Amino acid sequence: MHAIEKILAKAAGKAAVTTGEIVNCKVDMAGINDLYLQTLRSFFEMGGKKVHDPNKIVVFLDHYAPASTIMQADNQKQFREFCWEQGIDLLMDVDQGVCHQVMVDKGLVYPGQVLVITDSHTTIHGAFGAFGTGVGATDLAIIMVTGQLWFRIPEIIRIHLEGTLPQGVYAKDIILKVIGALGADYGVYRGVEFTGPVLKQLSVSERMALCNMTTELGAKTAYIQPDEITLQFLQGKVQHEYEIFTTDPGYQYAAEHTFDVTGMTPQIAAPHSVDNVAPVARYAGIPVNQAFLGTCTGGRAEDLAIAAKILQGKKINPRTRFIVVPASKAVLLEAMANGTMKTLVEAGATFVTPGCAACLGTHEGMLAAGETCITASSRNFPGRMGSPKAEIYLGSPAAVAAAALTGKIVDPTEYLKQG
């Protein structure tokens, strides 16, 4: 069996599972986002009165942090009151940040965990050897009532990463290259495991970016076998006991793909699809009105530090806005402590509250018709960040910072060499 299958088998109370089998699994942690008041509605519609286990539910007020409309405020108010009534202590209010980063910062994610959140990018937690998957409101409400949810045991695809990552090329570039090669629906219903020597060159933050974006392949979940880099990161952070599962030798993957990152250049996904990917040179020179750095994909402390390296002692282009959203409060505190925030603000960055911000087109950096944005986030769908007539390009945090500096899409590697 694959490690993912072993995690699901254990959660289902079974010795073994097979691909395609439908199993009912106990869920270790279920997370709800403030966008989805429907979760509470579905809970009550299904006859729910008290949640199955209040210690296995976490509520995140992250997508609307803080509320910009009366309706958003009312939705958040209902979530808070629900948590107080139900004894749910894990209420992450508007100061905390994006659900996925908060989970990691608070030590709530661990290897072997079954983690379900009402957010599609829950695949990110494969970076820790957890089974993370996104669901809708009613599925989450079923967990609130029963403590369990059904899953189909997915086929697993292996993506083997060979070679040496060049300077200025990041996990975001790798995953964009993979998505461009395989297509936005390649991973639908499937799990994606990353293997290979490149993983040893990637920090936990970078591994999170890699797993996060498997959602844009359509994947159900992602997986990286926990190693010394994982364990060192988790040490002292995670209190919960955990078990590390390993894949049996000879396990047959549904498909295997090898990518050699040696000599790779920064990648860009152009409007309006995440698999519309080409090397940055193809789009070099396109003027950008907004550069957006943040989110669960590209808003960690390392990402902000890369931007600060590019912008140290410089000013952004006067015709470009540079929106920076730390993924979480912990990221913001780190950026304050190490001077990153000061560097970026002095360069002309607009800092907004840790959270999802303009990534989902509701507030804090919306785009007008005819505007162009480059973003370190995950999606360039039409209308994703505001007007459907805006153009969104996806790139690495370095590509975003270099665009903020120059006012256009450029290869960031040359700006990392200077200084």
Added chain:
Amino acid sequence: MQQILKGKAFVYGANIDTDQIYPGRFLDLTDPDQVGKHAMEGADPNFVKEVQPGDLIVASTNFGCGSSREHAAVTLKAAGVGAILADSYGRIFYRNAINLGVPLLVCPGIGQKVKRGDSLSLDMTTGTVTNLSSGETMQAQPLSEYVMNILASGGIKPLIKQQYGQG
């Protein structure tokens, strides 16, 4: 659940994501009637003006990819969509639609065989799709017993309520 569904087709291409089905700026709405007013707004602003109860959505690959928003399934249900036929679906959208009792079937190649406005007939028992406008028939993949049970119960909520409802 009706065995034979008939309606007019609204045809879309590949990778119609949940932002196109239901734009993010309306996610704070919770009342299904209100949510239904913005169905397909990001891909087709005329959809809500033209759709009639029982009409069908036809699409190419990966319909409903993107976010987990159940609003995308709620909005189509509230707008009166009778069923969805596509080459493939985003997995969270697929679960959400089934949970709400909206039939959606995998029907390879249908995006190329149906034009907007064609009248379609779908036999839920056999998965046979007939284009009444062209006379052509197509075969959708039958739904699993697990899924049919959810649809026959009018969605998953009545099932869970019956089994686990706390009175």
